[in-house]
Amino acid sequence: MNAERIERLSDRQADALLQGLVERYSPSTQEKEAVAFLVGQMASLGFRAYVDGAGNAVGEIGTGSKTVLLLGHIDTVRGQIEVRRQGTLLYGRGTVDAKGPLATFVAAAARTGPLPDKRIVVVGAVEEEAATSKGARFLLDRLEPAAVVIGEPSGWDQVTNGYKGRLLADIEHRQEITHTAGPQKSVCEQVIDCWMRIARGTDNWNVDRSRMFEQISPSLRSFHSDSDGFVEAARMTVGFRLPPGIDIDDLERQLCEWAKPAAIQFRGRETAFRASRSTPLARAFVRAIHGLGQRARFKVKSGTSDMNVVGPVWRCPILAYGPGDSALDHTPHEHIDLQEYHRAIEVLTDVLALL
Numbered sequence: 001m002n003a004e005r006i007e008r009l010s011d012r013q014a015d016a017l018l019q020g021l022v023e024r025y026s027p028s029t030q031e032k033e034a035v036a037f038l039v040g041q042m043a044s045l046g047f048r049a050y051v052d053g054a055g056n057a058v059g060e061i062g063t064g065s066k067t068v069l070l071l072g073h074i075d076t077v078r079g080q081i082e083v084r085r086q087g088t089l090l091y092g093r094g095t096v097d098a099k100g101p102l103a104t105f106v107a108a109a110a111r112t113g114p115l116p117d118k119r120i121v122v123v124g125a126v127e128e129e130a131a132t133s134k135g136a137r138f139l140l141d142r143l144e145p146a147a148v149v150i151g152e153p154s155g156w157d158q159v160t161n162g163y164k165g166r167l168l169a170d171i172e173h174r175q176e177i178t179h180t181a182g183p184q185k186s187v188c189e190q191v192i193d194c195w196m197r198i199a200r201g202t203d204n205w206n207v208d209r210s211r212m213f214e215q216i217s218p219s220l221r222s223f224h225s226d227s228d229g230f231v232e233a234a235r236m237t238v239g240f241r242l243p244p245g246i247d248i249d250d251l252e253r254q255l256c257e258w259a260k261p262a263a264i265q266f267r268g269r270e271t272a273f274r275a276s277r278s279t280p281l282a283r284a285f286v287r288a289i290h291g292l293g294q295r296a297r298f299k300v301k302s303g304t305s306d307m308n309v310v311g312p313v314w315r316c317p318i319l320a321y322g323p324g325d326s327a328l329d330h331t332p333h334e335h336i337d338l339q340e341y342h343r344a345i346e347v348l349t350d351v352l353a354l355l
Helices: 011-023 032-045 099-112 134-139 187-206 248-259 280-291 307-314 338-354
Strands: 048-051 057-061 066-073 084-086 089-091 118-125 147-151 158-163 165-176 217-227 231-242 263-270 297-301 318-321 335-337
Touching: 011 032, 011 089, 011 099, 011 338, 032 048, 032 057, 032 099, 032 118, 057 099, 066 099, 066 134, 099 118, 099 147, 099 338, 118 134, 134 307, 147 280, 147 307, 158 280, 158 307, 165 187, 165 248, 187 217, 187 231, 187 248, 231 248, 248 263, 280 318, 280 338, 307 318, 318 338, 335 338
Parallel strands: 066 118, 066 147, 147 318, 158 297
Antiparallel strands: 048 057, 057 118, 084 089, 089 335, 158 318, 165 231, 165 263, 217 231
């Protein structure tokens, strides 16, 4: 369809868009049904809509020389939640993280329509919840946006301008089985000792750093042991949330020392990223939120997002925004208040007009 024929969404249509997205269960690597739905919805609204080479859902409005990218993600963590309405609350996997923000992007772009010398691009990226960030990485050398909004829950009156980095460590120890009455520690005990060295070491590193955003935050993600009758093995995965400025190479070398005699492999490496709060994009959010009677607040998060992937490469004004309470991310109780969703659409519509 021609971009001049973009259709504005009513609140009821916006609710149907979000609910339709949530009803299509789409854990990482299994996003095709949700992608097809979103592309169809955007096409029906007048977007130039398609699936790109990574499997992302993409919708474009306008043909200007400056690209405003609304980069959400369409995948979720695993675990289906019954999709249901309870008053103004919509329950379901992804309502908060992050189909609520993604639907906000589509609705706001449709309500804004074509802008002079602007191309608005909405992307529902795949595999954000995996360590791959496949969808965002695919875009890195294909777009040069003038401004980017990342679709993550912040609350309608708040904006996120920073995320900690990440490192995952898979640690394994194997040894011949000995009698449990003997003096040798079991593999489970040795790997737990490794975890305790990591916890003590990071506690020492954090001792003079009072703010969580400045600290290394380790978490024991999984633990497993087994035996074939001759050799016993224990494995654990440890995740690290990393502050800005840390030398990850040095951290990996230290972790190798703490892990001995176990073997260790690293993956999912992302550096922390913090965006400026004094860009035209930030000022537009402040004005738009103020226009709805609230003072805008900026915050940083201890998790990661696709901002960590694209921010250091594109080096343009960038923030994360979307409705929803991030405390509900990944939980069995995930839900969004549709009234907040509508406010977020209003805010983002105003932001796009101000840009």
